[in-house]
Amino acid sequence: MNDEDIFTCGMATARYLASKKVHGTAYVIGEGGLLTELHNVGYSIVDDHPDYVIIGEGRTIMLESVDKAINMIMNGSKLIATNLDPNCPVGNGKYRAGCGAFVSMLEFATGIQAFSVGKPSPVMMRMARKILNLGTDETIMIGDTMGTDILGAGSMGFTTVLTLSGVTKEADLQQYGYTPDFIIRSVKDLLDEELFFRVLEKQYELVP
Secondary structure (H helix, E strand, O other): OOHHHOOOHHHHHHHHHHHHOOOOEEEEEOOHHHHHHHHHOOOEEOOOOOOEEEEOOOOOOOHHHHHHHHHHHHOOOEEEEOOOOOEEEEEOOEEEEOHHHHHHHHHHHHOOOOEEOOOOOHHHHHHHHHHHOOOHHHOEEEEOOHHHHHHHHHHOOOEEEEEOOOOOOHHHHHHOOOOOOEEEOOHHHHHOHHHHHHHHOOOOOOOO
């Protein structure tokens, strides 16, 4: 895999905003990857009256930054989320607050709803498909989260493969009114040629 094979929600957010407003301005609560992508599309990072307040992933988010964001949003800046994940696993059964947790705080404080470009938004799904130069019926999403990966891809008509090695566990499946086309224990299962070709041929059935 090369760098060109990776498409992040930060990349999707930057490209989406550039399509809506050329050379816009943004106040960003996030990390270097998001800032780089915004610079790449000609956006300026500012501390006053930005067009957009953008919330991404961050491990050192300060309340001072949150307070500034609240006032900017209340004064007309649009609230954008790179994703709405409520938490992120960090290993050893532990989690940290995700982008969605901070976005919810800003929404509650301002009464303004954020627009999210990341999964399950069709914006990111469509961008990724076009970058791959694939048709809808040729696209397969392999993901570990029902509420983002599988929901987003399923709504776009992609073939969906849920791996139980991540966020969503088998016991969680009954909570959802939709199902993936395939369920696997781990992405390693796709090394099984028979299973792999069943996915490619879209023979829709759940894999026990």
